[in-house]
Amino acid sequence: MHIILDKKELAPNVKMLKVSAPLVARKSKPGQFIVIRISEKGERIPLTIVEKDDKIGSLAIIFQEVGRTTKELGELRKGDHILDLVGPLGKPSEFRKVGTAVIIGGGIGIGEAYPEAKAHKAIGNRVISIIGARSREFLILENEMASISDEIYITTDDGTKGHHGFVTDILEELINKKIKIDLVFAVGPPIMMKAVSEITEPHRIKTLVSLNPIMVDATGMCGGCRVNIGGENKFACVDGPTFDGHKVDFELLIKRLNTYIAEEKISCKMH
Amino acid sequence: MTDSKHKDLSKRPSMNKQPPVKRVRNFNEVALGLTQEQAVKEAERCLQCKDPKCIKGCPVEINIPLFIKFIKERKFNQAIEVIKERDNIPAITGRVCPQETQCEIVCILKKLGEPIAIGALERYVSDYELKTKIQKISKLKKKEIGKKIAVIGSGPAGLTAAGDLSKLGYKVTIFEALHEPGGVLTYGIPEFRMPKGIVRSEVEYIKRLGVEIKTNMIIGKILTIKDLFNLGYDAIFIGSGAGSPHFLGINGENLIGVYSANEFLTRVNLMKAYLFPKYHTPIKIGKNTIVIGGGNVAMDAARTSLRLGSDVFVIYRRTEKEMPARTEEIYNAKEEGVKLRILTSPVKIFGDEKGRVKSLECIKMKLGQPDETGRKRPIEIPGSNFSMDCDTVIIAIGQAPNPLISNSTKGLKTDDKGYLIVDKNGRTSIKGVWAAGDIVPDSGTVIEAMGRARKAVIDINKCLSQTRPTIKN
Numbered sequence: 029m030h031i032i033l034d035k036k037e038l039a040p041n042v043k044m045l046k047v048s049a050p051l052v053a054r055k056s057k058p059g060q061f062i063v064i065r066i067s068e069k070g071e072r073i074p075l076t077i078v079e080k081d082d083k084i085g086s087l088a089i090i091f092q093e094v095g096r097t098t099k100e101l102g103e104l105r106k107g108d109h110i111l112d113l114v115g116p117l118g119k120p121s122e123f124r125k126v127g128t129a130v131i132i133g134g135g136i137g138i139g140e141a142y143p144e145a146k147a148h149k150a151i152g153n154r155v156i157s158i159i160g161a162r163s164r165e166f167l168i169l170e171n172e173m174a175s176i177s178d179e180i181y182i183t184t185d186d187g188t189k190g191h192h193g194f195v196t197d198i199l200e201e202l203i204n205k206k207i208k209i210d211l212v213f214a215v216g217p218p219i220m221m222k223a224v225s226e227i228t229e230p231h232r233i234k235t236l237v238s239l240n241p242i243m244v245d246a247t248g249m250c251g252g253c254r255v256n257i258g259g260e261n262k263f264a265c266v267d268g269p270t271f272d273g274h275k276v277d278f279e280l281l282i283k284r285l286n287t288y289i290a291e292e293k294i295s296c297k298m299h
Numbered sequence: 300m301t302d303s304k305h306k307d308l309s310k311r312p313s314m315n316k317q318p319p320v321k322r323v324r325n326f327n328e329v330a331l332g333l334t335q336e337q338a339v340k341e342a343e344r345c346l347q348c349k350d351p352k353c354i355k356g357c358p359v360e361i362n363i364p365l366f367i368k369f370i371k372e373r374k375f376n377q378a379i380e381v382i383k384e385r386d387n388i389p390a391i392t393g394r395v396c397p398q399e400t401q402c403e404i405v406c407i408l409k410k411l412g413e414p415i416a417i418g419a420l421e422r423y424v425s426d427y428e429l430k431t432k433i434q435k436i437s438k439l440k441k442k443e444i445g446k447k448i449a450v451i452g453s454g455p456a457g458l459t460a461a462g463d464l465s466k467l468g469y470k471v472t473i474f475e476a477l478h479e480p481g482g483v484l485t486y487g488i489p490e491f492r493m494p495k496g497i498v499r500s501e502v503e504y505i506k507r508l509g510v511e512i513k514t515n516m517i518i519g520k521i522l523t524i525k526d527l528f529n530l531g532y533d534a535i536f537i538g539s540g541a542g543s544p545h546f547l548g549i550n551g552e553n554l555i556g557v558y559s560a561n562e563f564l565t566r567v568n569l570m571k572a573y574l575f576p577k578y579h580t581p582i583k584i585g586k587n588t589i590v591i592g593g594g595n596v597a598m599d600a601a602r603t604s605l606r607l608g609s610d611v612f613v614i615y616r617r618t619e620k621e622m623p624a625r626t627e628e629i630y631n632a633k634e635e636g637v638k639l640r641i642l643t644s645p646v647k648i649f650g651d652e653k654g655r656v657k658s659l660e661c662i663k664m665k666l667g668q669p670d671e672t673g674r675k676r677p678i679e680i681p682g683s684n685f686s687m688d689c690d691t692v693i694i695a696i697g698q699a700p701n702p703l704i705s706n707s708t709k710g711l712k713t714d715d716k717g718y719l720i721v722d723k724n725g726r727t728s729i730k731g732v733w734a735a736g737d738i739v740p741d742s743g744t745v746i747e748a749m750g751r752a753r754k755a756v757i758d759i760n761k762c763l764s765q766t767r768p769t770i771k772n
Contacts, residue, residue: 071579096579245486247476284654288581
């Protein structure tokens, strides 16, 4: 059992929990995730480790209340327990001094972009962050991202803050301005990661994306999270979650993410 | 007591089962076990051979004639004691052991007709013990000797090793990756063949032997083999199982509605998707399911799909004779309405515009010369392609060992398929580390894995008993 040490609402339906998990915290590295199950009848869901604190032995996770499990998770309070928590899962991201890294986070994905940006900064890369959301109120971790970025750009779909448009607009602008970009890391809705990869491919800019397929055990046992990378099937839980964006079959990812749409509706009604 | 001379020695009682029409509508156990009268009567049929072949046929060498003798005398508690000297989880092995190819195949009575129903008798006494709640801690448990052993995985191999090591006086901790112990017994074998209540009771017994079970601990991630040694464990037993599913490598394999048997069964068994939405994990099941494969896992997937309300075809590229599933499981599946399409191999899966499975293209096969496994090689018949409509496809063609531990452990040698290389005592290439079960090559059945785990335990005990360990690499 893992006690919830802190809870914050970052945006409407977007929450951050700080959970006690000393062993996982000690071992976890940026890019890795955990799987939690919150009740005897509950699902196992993967969540990215946004931050860890070795001293307290805690992990921070951010989630949007979209389905039954995330809604129930959102109802837990400080002092409550999470029944099952397992990790750290997935391959840690690799960080090398490359020069300039553009870190792109869309929506809830900003939570996953943050540890990446932080690690790039720590290793001595110049970090340009582009963060975007539907609307101003859904923009999360703006200050945190700003504090570890050399440059930061904000976009909103409705223009309520920053650039009126998408994160890809800014990325194209940077490329057009001939800014030397050595690496792009993007995390957010699959459609956004797809668009980012399509923009960088002709310019041969190395682009990494963090994928979020449906998982069950997340130990490589079920193959439910299989994604097609350059014509080859990979399991996102053990081979990923980070892959070369130019090789990802995003259409397939998007289709497979819709597998249980009908069941999700039934499940949400039960909530 | 009945004099066996005047009895018909050729017949055994048939296992009581839920009738097919009833059982396809529920997930309750199919085989209901023997009644006490049936069990005693069957025990009376045993010839109590002076040189019993059945003991040698059993991978863990249970003293079969002795426990049967106790059943005949209605001393069921003594019968269970005899079994538990060699087998910590008899309610499980009594259900899933292929006795017909192990202890029963060598029974002398087989020559007269039917062998003693050893499996059913084992199950009877272990269920008797669970029902009467007298599960005793074996008198064999020795006093603690102050040495710690880590067991990785809580499936049949891990539970066996942990139980036996604990009986020998070691302090044993099991590290289980999932949230529930039991390994394949929990996530793989369905409720109707392996009730989870039974698994829990057997796991409880292992705990009462003094074993601590830590769930949600993925060794290779949260702790490495090296970390475990640093934590003071004197020996490590790896029983992490198989668990990386094979796919076919054909077009359409990633369509919605295509599952690996592992995913399908894990959703249904571990996550209880058959009780969705009461349980929150969903499963997608259509009207027409095709299961690809011919093993026990394929039968489990097929029979599960039936119970979820689908019509089911099993396609297999050889004939029924070559199917690796237990005869009894194939029989049960067919009796329930699973349709077999033998000499049939999948070619391509087709989907609709939303990416959902629509049909499976197959090709007819014929049998050629035997291959290296001794089974006749299936050969495609050119031009025999045909299509089968379906909305769910389950791929049950086996699995590879999970590489999480080998990838994270320097010096742990694996073969070209990723199995851990071990000697006859289960020693791996790392000093102080043993392995058994599906993580080693040719592990065979549940009970064979348990047999190997027992051998490893004997070797671990031998090595740790010496003042200066002389474990060879």
